[in-house]
Amino acid sequence: MRIRRIGIAIVGVALASVSLGAHHSFAMFDMERNVEYSGVITEWKWQNPHVHFNVLVKPAAGIDPKTAGTWDVEGGSINIMSRQGWTRASYKVGDPVRLVGHPMKDGSKGISLFYAIRPDGSRLYHDIARPKDDVKK
Amino acid sequence: MRGSLVVLFTAVQMVGAPLYIHAQSPGAPQPHLEGDWVRVDPDGVNSFDGLSAVVPPAQLLPGVSAAAGRGGGRGRRGAPPTDPSAGPNPEGVPYIVVAQPCAGGGPGRSNGALLVNPDSGGVHFIEQKDEVIFAGERGGVRHIYLDGRVHPNPWTPTPAGHSVGHYDGNTLVAETIGFMPGGVPGGGVRSPQTRLVERFVMSPDGGRLTITYTWDDPKIYQKPHEYRYYFERAPKIESKAGKFSYALEEWCDAGDPIEQQPIVPPKQIIK
Amino acid sequence: MRRLSAHTYLIACLTVLPMSARLYPQEPSATPDISGFWELSFDSRSVPRASLLPTVTRARIDARAKKDAYAVRWCNLLGVPFVMDPGRPLDIRQGTSAIIIVPENSSAPRYLYTNRSAHISEDVFDPSTNGDSIAHWEGDTLVVDTVGFHGDRGITAIPGGGYRTDKSRLVERYRLLKEGSILSVTFTWTDPTVFRTPHSYEFRYQRLPATYEPRQWLSCDPFDQDRAKFLESPPAPSKSASRTVSKE
Numbered sequence: 001m002r003i004r005r006i007g008i009a010i011v012g013v014a015l016a017s018v019s020l021g022a023h024h025s026f027a028m029f030d031m032e033r034n035v036e037y038s039g040v041i042t043e044w045k046w047q048n049p050h051v052h053f054n055v056l057v058k059p060a061a062g063i064d065p066k067t068a069g070t071w072d073v074e075g076g077s078i079n080i081m082s083r084q085g086w087t088r089a090s091y092k093v094g095d096p097v098r099l100v101g102h103p104m105k106d107g108s109k110g111i112s113l114f115y116a117i118r119p120d121g122s123r124l125y126h127d128i129a130r131p132k133d134d135v136k137k
Numbered sequence: 138m139r140g141s142l143v144v145l146f147t148a149v150q151m152v153g154a155p156l157y158i159h160a161q162s163p164g165a166p167q168p169h170l171e172g173d174w175v176r177v178d179p180d181g182v183n184s185f186d187g188l189s190a191v192v193p194p195a196q197l198l199p200g201v202s203a204a205a206g207r208g209g210g211r212g213r214r215g216a217p218p219t220d221p222s223a224g225p226n227p228e229g230v231p232y233i234v235v236a237q238p239c240a241g242g243g244p245g246r247s248n249g250a251l252l253v254n255p256d257s258g259g260v261h262f263i264e265q266k267d268e269v270i271f272a273g274e275r276g277g278v279r280h281i282y283l284d285g286r287v288h289p290n291p292w293t294p295t296p297a298g299h300s301v302g303h304y305d306g307n308t309l310v311a312e313t314i315g316f317m318p319g320g321v322p323g324g325g326v327r328s329p330q331t332r333l334v335e336r337f338v339m340s341p342d343g344g345r346l347t348i349t350y351t352w353d354d355p356k357i358y359q360k361p362h363e364y365r366y367y368f369e370r371a372p373k374i375e376s377k378a379g380k381f382s383y384a385l386e387e388w389c390d391a392g393d394p395i396e397q398q399p400i401v402p403p404k405q406i407i408k
Numbered sequence: 409m410r411r412l413s414a415h416t417y418l419i420a421c422l423t424v425l426p427m428s429a430r431l432y433p434q435e436p437s438a439t440p441d442i443s444g445f446w447e448l449s450f451d452s453r454s455v456p457r458a459s460l461l462p463t464v465t466r467a468r469i470d471a472r473a474k475k476d477a478y479a480v481r482w483c484n485l486l487g488v489p490f491v492m493d494p495g496r497p498l499d500i501r502q503g504t505s506a507i508i509i510v511p512e513n514s515s516a517p518r519y520l521y522t523n524r525s526a527h528i529s530e531d532v533f534d535p536s537t538n539g540d541s542i543a544h545w546e547g548d549t550l551v552v553d554t555v556g557f558h559g560d561r562g563i564t565a566i567p568g569g570g571y572r573t574d575k576s577r578l579v580e581r582y583r584l585l586k587e588g589s590i591l592s593v594t595f596t597w598t599d600p601t602v603f604r605t606p607h608s609y610e611f612r613y614q615r616l617p618a619t620y621e622p623r624q625w626l627s628c629d630p631f632d633q634d635r636a637k638f639l640e641s642p643p644a645p646s647k648s649a650s651r652t653v654s655k656e
Contacts, residue, residue: 031183031184031186032183034183048387048388048389049389049393049395076257077258077275077387078385078387078388078534079258079259079274079275079385079386079387080257080258080275082374082385083175083257083258083259083371083372083385085372087374087375087531087532088531088532088534089531089532102184114183127185127257128175128176128177128178128185128188128257129178129182129183129184129185129187129188130177130178130181130182130183131181131183132181132183133181134181135178135179135180135181171503171504171505171506172505248624248625261508261519262503263501263503263505263506263507263508264501264503264504265441265443265501265502265503267443267618268443268499268501270499270501270508270510270517272508272510272517274516276516278510278517280499280510280622284618284619286619289621293624295624296624299621374528374532375532376528376529376531376532376533377529377531378526378527378528378529379524379526381524381526381528383519383521383528383540384517384519385534385536386485386516386534386536386537386538387516388484388485388536388537388558388561389484389485390482390484390561391482391483391484391630391631392478392481392482392484392630
């Protein structure tokens, strides 16, 4: 699975709660594609039903100009993300962030969060699913 | 002297009667299952929906219809849109919406149903000699009775059935019947007569838990349908007061308008 | 005393040693066990009126009542204090790290943690309807301290008056009475925004038979329009009730 880097100068992370509804559709995302983004958080909402944040990508050398702009990043419920190591204090507005997610199929700037990459290279996963390169048998 | 021994023997019997060896009885709970756990993905399936794909398909009897797409997954691939929005979506308004808003008392997650097929939420065990409580922080509680009781008859089927259990060494073995009809991971089906045996097996270091599910029903399955889920101790949550593991409360307000957005997201305004 | 013969010694060993094993008493339990099924009866509550601050006006109380009604209307988690008097029995199980209190209806169970003595700090703890409870034994009394309540979720009304806020603190004392057939729980609420003085009341739960079977939750469908109308619209007064009663 190819991961393309997308430079993001400013990532706004708005963490919005997503419903805790039992039937959540990921049909709008390309769950087979993992794309890397980096930028700065502009809004951060740590609340249910889903954690939600905004990421602002600024044009830069090596960045596909079509990817510049503001991205909506959808996480999971607070509890599910807490169990993966997230807390309310994991990020705040103005923090730089690198993340890998599944983009919207229709090309609009929406991402289903897969994991964030900490400065030390370790990963903060959204959910229990893992890529093949990061499993513990 | 012999008489003294007899007296001694009798006295010991009388004194010893209410006393007993301080040893754990075979049925007493082992304390290590207790605590907080979270499911893990040992196969690298890349998404939550992929977790259900690794469950082997159930071998159903001819004429028994598979319960397509049920169990094991939180997402629904290809779910049809219900009420497409007409207008654009301002930046920052979440567009991930749900097909069915939360409902605290509904059958979906209440009454322990979710704990028959745990998802990504934390689960918790409290062990007491007469009962193990298996609770999920995404809703519901299961009672696994260890006190020797039998399944009630009659019994009105419920989402999580009726569970009795015992310890086989360090393994908690639970037997459940009395389910409401429904699906089972791997395309299986269950009825109130279907029997589920769960074996909760700890790793030697107590850090990993494997739950082996075996569904059996001579009217449904060609052979018992078996699969495994894996769990690890939930990581402790770090705070200024220290690192602790504790149950989280999952809040859901069905009256929140955000819960009732259409499943098809409005087109996003791209800046 | 004549020396015992060898065979007498042998008989004594074979007889007494197993008995001595039985003689070794089970280590007495250090703490009581409040596990069991417990239920409140009609005469189980001793609740005085709370002493409220002057700032707790009628308007504030009414506003709170509206929020509580909303929680009921939308089948939300109801939390403490409701979960301790939910109209159905409680299943209490005392484990080694925590005591869990499981209501038999639509509310999250309570965890009373006995494996820590500090509350989760505010920077990471998400306030909840049940708060964060830590517990320890003082002799035969389980003392539970709870903070971290959410001020706007669930049913916040407190028996005797007042309501829970994010500033509330609840201390409970659990004791077994009458040879374990009664579980006494004394609740003491403090809140600098609500109570003039600490507000205490007591419940006495009766123990149900160990063979009791918890029942399934009753249905709560927030989208049942008939139910919504029933909860949101009080019935109109009956016409017959408005007639003057004859003095005959």
